[in-house]
Amino acid sequence: MKHDIFYTPQEQYVGMPHATMCGDFMPYYWQKEFYLFFLKDECVYLTRTKDFVDFSEARMVIKRGGDEDQEWHVGTGSICRMGEKFYFYFTGFRNPETISSENHEQVIMRAVSEDLLNWEKDSSFFMVPDQEHCADGHWRDPDVFWNEEMNKYVMLVTATEKEGADDRRGCTVIYTSDDCDHWKFYKITYAPRIFITHECNNAFKMGDKWYLIFSCFNNWWETRYRYADSLEGPWTEPANDDMFDGRQFYAAKTVSDGTHRYLVGWQSVKRDCDDAAKCIWGGTLLAHELMQKENGELEVKPLETVVNAYSEKVELIPHGEQGEWKIDSIITGEEQQGFGWCELGELKPECMFETDVIWEKGTRYVGIMLHTEDRNLSKWCQLRLECCRNRMVMDRFNRRDGDQSYIEERPVDFKDNKAHIQIFMSGNIIVSYVNGTALASRCYSTGIGGIGVFVENGKCQYENYHLIEKNN
Template identity: 45%
Template sequence: MSGNRQLFFMPETERPKMLGLDTCGDFMPFYHEGVFYLYYLHKYSIYEVTTTDFIQYSEPRMAIACGSPEDQDWHIGTGGVIEKDGVFHFYYTGFNEGNLHREGDLNEQVLMRAISSDLKDWSKDPGFFVRPDKQCYGNLHWRDPQPFRNEEAGEYWLVVTATEKDGLFRRGGCTHVMRSDDLDHWRHGDTIYAPRTFETHECHDLFRIGDWWYMVFSNYTRWWETRYRMARSPEGPWITPAPDDMFDGRAFYAAKTVSDGSRRYLVGWQAIRANMDDKQHYQWGGSVLVHELIQRDDGLLGVKPPETIRGHFRHMSELKPTPRLGEWTVNAETIGREPYGFGWLELGPMPAECLIRARLSWSEETIACGLMLRTSGDKLNKWCQVRIEPRRRRLVFDRSNKFDNDHHFIEERYFDCGDVREAELTIIASGNVIVIYANDTALAARAYDFEPGSAGLFVESGEVRCAEFGILEPSR
């Protein structure tokens, strides 16, 4: 394999007509002795890549190979790793789509397991084979097992994606738990979450921070999305955080968490667009995207860039402020005013890989403000834009190459600063990936049809103040 060595790892270099199975998806992170093992789905098997900082990655290698068309794990699906007494147990999904059309006691999805003593060589365990509990659940969605030690219950749990047996159409997704004292003998537990909202809850991850339990899952019923719920007990009841229960935008998917003992990271994938075209749909699979989780005072979760990635950018680029439209004052604090439309200030070249940081505040009447990225052309022919829209309470990534025949959604997130009217922005760009952090809210996107160009500030119908602005490149 020729691994993609951009900041956001992908096992193969992105290219037109790239199939989703050539990318990576559904990361199953595991931490052991200072190393993050990122297992992921690739070409119907499970592959592995390791990192200590989410910047430098090892060469990818196969961990568990899929079987033949006659095997239950003809295609392998998501799972998770747990260690007990020096032995590593990898629970995963065995897919065989052909079983749906065969007679007999056959299932499309079955829970399976592999064993290892070193996280390198895995042996499939033929004795572990858990079919759907058809007395209580449907016979389709039965996958994505997540093992963990539930210290509160004094036992091991295996969280399973399931479907209610007689649930509503495309609303029967539920979360089932299996229980064990030793990882070898499992018994069916209970349904701990069945909101009658989604077709399925994929890629579960249950974990505890302080007094709160959290359940992260992904869903494709309405959007591609990674959501979370919170509870005082792993049994529930599970609360939907209001008004925002997402971590990122509509192309950040199948994220699961991993902790090194002091920090917890959310590891998912940022989808690629078909044919590397901004006007095409997102497709399954993409490149790894990692956020560090933040627990707010009220128990709600936010995200920020990992400190290792932030520290990767240390070389400050020289700025060349040039007012383009509107009234701009550039001193210790940069102030821009344009009461009746759009104004912007070009600040300097934007390298292909960089981190941009800015601290903005705005007047009460301001419609929108934020950053211009990848700008080019005498008439601002091409541009990307990070928009804070205070009145609409949203964060937006917009771009210039949308025309009448392009009806794809813009990238947007709920974002509310309340009466504070200020935000700290961090933008990380690498290749066609752009990741935006506004305070502790993230929004990632792709921008294919853009040269590096320049970066700057903008304001629409109001006033913006910038107390800090910097463009940083990786350390030389």
């Protein structure tokens, strides 16, 4: 069993080949256990967990085909159950050298199992692109489920419209079936003429709303969502935030145990473990619990089982370094002319920090200093709450001239000048939650280091602060 909330079957190393780490998790819940299928080395693997803390050893369940086969590479799909059998619908990617008018690049294929562990490819099922209603090319990522309202099985397909502006024809198509064998076109349910395509579609109902989750790569890797009163739409874009996490959280799909619904995706890694390098496909598992707000929009929080995996409290000895600090059960900091910070203590290899912060009106920035190397802050990461802009930012010491990558940011609703912060740290990954908003990031160039709090151009208080180490 692997005991790490950021699961990966293989740790990253410098020079690691493309698609070697895991990605595109396809979760399925069965008999009190989560079956997490994922892509690795162009094949499908499986790990199982009951709590997203302990994971079984990965096993290959669907092997890629040969150079002449349609499933030269196996791509994303989903699992459904009919009768006593499980059906795994997946994408078969053909070798580019063998593509022709008869041999499509992408075809929807299927495997069958009786126990979710042993799968056999079903050569009788071969769903080619529907060129009557869609363009050839993008035709993948089938999301199959039973729809009680329609009394039919439903398949969502990632596709593109036949006509329209370049790179704006991405759409989500619905097909229906009575038997999981024969599928009929139902409608194009979402075609906003914004994205290249909608990867890894996933639809579900929560309360009285339907939700459509998809991932896109127009500018960055992003997982987005829309909501509606019906699976048929029309779909509404959330007013302020249609994402769940930052621009390195991708291909997320949801799974429910009947009580909770979890969003399961992957946090990408950077080439050669270099902060300034580009992200590459694959990474580590990252799961959030979805929560429905009164207005129908969604927010996220850490899984309760994950929070409970941290119970060993770490002693903190706060010490003001710059600015004016009053140290007690509540830490009060003030610096009206720039940056001030207070060192708290040393981090652990796997730990969680939690606090509530309150600031005076007019304060510019507050937040947490992470992986600090020394009192002079020669190395650091920083979770910065920009009170004046209603956003959170993850920054680091080496984002300097020559590293003009995008800002790792998320919009946050700061009510009453306060925020609740939870940060999970393990190796180079940092996952922060602030007021129902998540932001995951990585920093390769720091050690474990220390932790502190800061204020910039203002005054604030940190309450209920504690650092907790993960259980062995």
